[in-house]
Amino acid sequence: MTLSGFGITLSSLQHDQIEMVRRWRNSDHIKRYARQQEPISPEQQKAWFSGLQAKADEYFVIFVHETPVGLIWFNVKNRLIETGFYLYDETEQNSLTPYKIVTLFHEYLFDIKQFESIYCHILHDNTRALRFNLSLGYALFSEHEQTNAYRLTHENYTKANAKILKLLKRERP
């Protein structure tokens, strides 16, 4: 599956990309903000991907002008839709690229998959991610020792997305 817009493409994760994703995930600047800090071995990565086979539309490699720069995903845990993403390419982090990526992805989750709410977990010291997600309309849902959970309802997504789209100067299809 492929989602495209703003010069961004989100493409379903393929087997020949899992080693690239493993290297990204094990890099210091990515695992620094992950809940699991231990490096992931090639065998663990293969086993993880095998378990995804039935969920091909949940993990997407992010391409910016045909260059792979990160990963975005959702999965269902305890009937809740958990999402996450990271940009391996640090030069994109302070640009508008993150907004372009999540705008595409949220349209998929809310308008196509028709989810009512989605959630994300943010480490307490990840202020960049907190600022970013609050600006998307996420609100604190529950507090935990390492991370807090934040929820984005369909209503808040619609309000925040309208403002973001206006600023990104894109007409909704």
Next chain:
Amino acid sequence: MTQDDFLVLLQKEIQRENALHVNDLLEDIPEWDSMAMLVALNVFDEIGVEVDIDDLEKCKSIKDILQKAGFDA
């Protein structure tokens, strides 16, 4: 709006405690993240200045941002 008013507005919108100065480099401003880029676009929108996103993303300093806003920085 004066240049100083613009800088105060931008400082407030990016949620920065310290003042912004003309010669500040964006890479040295901890609050200059993707959210700051989006609010900068919103500030331009509020003051009625059209700015191309690609041009904004090429800015390296507060001086560049001010010039995009039409100030003679």
